[in-house]
Amino acid sequence: MSRTIRDGAHIDVARSAARLFLEKGVAGTSGDEIAEAAGISKRTLWRYFRSKESCVEPLFARMSQNLAAKLQKWPLDMTVERFLEINYDMSKIDAQEIEDSKLVVHLIARLEEEPALLEPWFMSTRATEDLMADVIATRLELSHTDFEVRLCAATVAAAMRVIDETISRAAVKYGQVPTVAESNDRLAQAIRRAATLPFCDPVTPRGR
Amino acid sequence: MSRTIRDGAHIDVARSAARLFLEKGVAGTSGDEIAEAAGISKRTLWRYFRSKESCVEPLFARMSQNLAAKLQKWPLDMTVERFLEINYDMSKIDAQEIEDSKLVVHLIARLEEEPALLEPWFMSTRATEDLMADVIATRLELSHTDFEVRLCAATVAAAMRVIDETISRAAVKYGQVPTVAESNDRLAQAIRRAATLPFCDPVTPRGR
DNA sequence: CACAATAATGACACTAAGTGCCATTACCTG
DNA sequence: CAGGTAATGGCACTTAGTGTCATTATTGTG
Structure with missing residues (x-):
């Protein structure tokens, strides 16, 4: 930086x-x-x-960037479901990262009691939105400033946020810790349903 | 209160x-x-x-509440498009409200240069989300805490936010002021596409 | 390696956001 | 009108956050 x-x-x-x-x-x-x-x-x-x-923002940001790093490598001819399935875990060998994830999950689970944390959390969602706009734009060969792309990125980022909040709360407050496969599956489903553009399916580079 | x-x-x-x-x-x-x-x-x-x-939040809130008041009266057997079309304007006879709308539009248009305003704006989106959760839950006879309802409310609220931001920026920065009909049309389309549940179409109360 | 340029930090004084406390005032009820 | 409660204002106080400048670390260059 x-x-x-x-x-x-x-x-x-x-x-x-x-x-x-x-x-x-x-x-x-x-x-x-x-x-x-x-x-x-x-x-x-x-x-x-x-x-x-805002001191906690880098933690949220790390999660976004993590996802971003994965999505960079999402092949054009693959569905979200398959991609997330394949990428499930893999990178999560770093002990530090597991620790960070725990912190993030606990922070998210506390959003209701700690409304002050909403601001950094929303800022992070905004960052995710920008990130998704790039991914979507790349896959569909559009500009990341295109209205349609922004719209889709916003809905998808919102869906991802709801998933994060739901899973975090369930884990911390009710001890329901899903497997990574389950989480990814849920995430993929939510993304697909939230999307307003067909970037979740295989896309063909040149062809119309 | x-x-x-x-x-x-x-x-x-x-x-x-x-x-x-x-x-x-x-x-x-x-x-x-x-x-x-x-x-x-x-x-x-x-x-x-x-x-x-957060001092400006009541202005944002008023816009949400305005919409909410309208949506309360959304008949079950009507599409969003039709409903918004019919409700286009009507209530906007109040001079104060027009003045408030102008302020809000200018505030939204300035979000990039004034990131401090993002917090109240996101808080308002959150409120809209809760509001939409109620509308969706009512139409589909579900609980407003249901995961599916939350997901749908989040994507729809995100879409509404993008519309607001797009229209406000276009109006303030490029002088492109759309007609109320155009705005409503755009809004209806975005809502429909963002929705993950079929609450935009007529729903049948008891059936199924 | 030494030296200059520049970036990062710390110390300290300062401004402004936000709270605690208590006296005063407005309002509602009987 | 009396008495209780809710809202406000005044003022001291804490703490979040900035301006300024001297000091220290880092990097590039001969």
Whole structure:
């Protein structure tokens, strides 16, 4: 990103912030505490983040980027279902990433009690939307600024958000942890149904 | 709402805040200025709103509630297209409401330059989502907490948001003001395409 | 390697957002 | 009119967030 800021500096802070938020609530956590827990000065914290709540955004962003990285490799001649099925797991060998996922799931599960977390969560959904717009535009050979593409990206991102919220709540509050295959299946179904453009099916590069 | 707070006190503040935000930007407007412009004390302002940005929420909310009021009267045996066509305008005789709409359109058109306004805007979308969940649930005789209903409400609300953003930007930045009929048509189409459940078509109360 | 340029950080003072507390005022009820 | 409750205002206070500048780390260059 920038020239010399250590890669991962922001997400390290995000992890500290997330743990504090989960432990003591957003209102019960001060910026100073986050800075101290992350081992940076107060001043640097506010250079990294525009607000206390936004400190957790890098965690949400990582999930998006993760998905993005996968979707980059989605072959044009494959359905979403098949693609997600094949890609199920694979990359999730990193222990850090599993830990991050847990934090994210707990944060999402707490959205109702912690409305302050809604802002970063919605910002993340917005980022996912942009991401999906690129994916859709690429598959259908359209511009990512095209109205139809924006519309489709918005509905799909919204569907993904609902899936995330549903699964996270079920996991944290009712202990219903689905298998990765189940989650992916549910996600694929929701994406397909939410889509307003046919990007979920195989597409043919040149042909009309 | 509450026992003695004057009805419309909040939205009056919202109007003052919106005008100031549009004139001098969010960052360039202080809470004190908003309070002064609205003729209330600083202290009361912070009792009304949790943050500076959220001051404009009642304006967004009014648009949602407006739509909600209409949708309450959506007959079960009518399509969205027809319903919106029939309801096009009608209620918009109130001068105040036209003024409010203008403010909202300008606020939405400025979302890119004023990311601080994204939070209240997303909150409003969330409210619309809840609203649509009720409409969908009623039409399909389901619970508004049902996963399928939530999913559909989310995609539809997202579509409505994109329409609002598109139309507002086009109007403010390129002077392309569509007729009410055009807007409604576009809205109906987007809703229908975004929907994951068949609530846009006539539904039969008891049957099946 | 040394040195200059530039980017990142920290320290500290400062502004402004937002809260706690309590006295005062408006409103509703009997 | 009296008395209870809800809303407001004033003021002190906390904390989120910024401006400024000196210091330190990093990178590129001869």
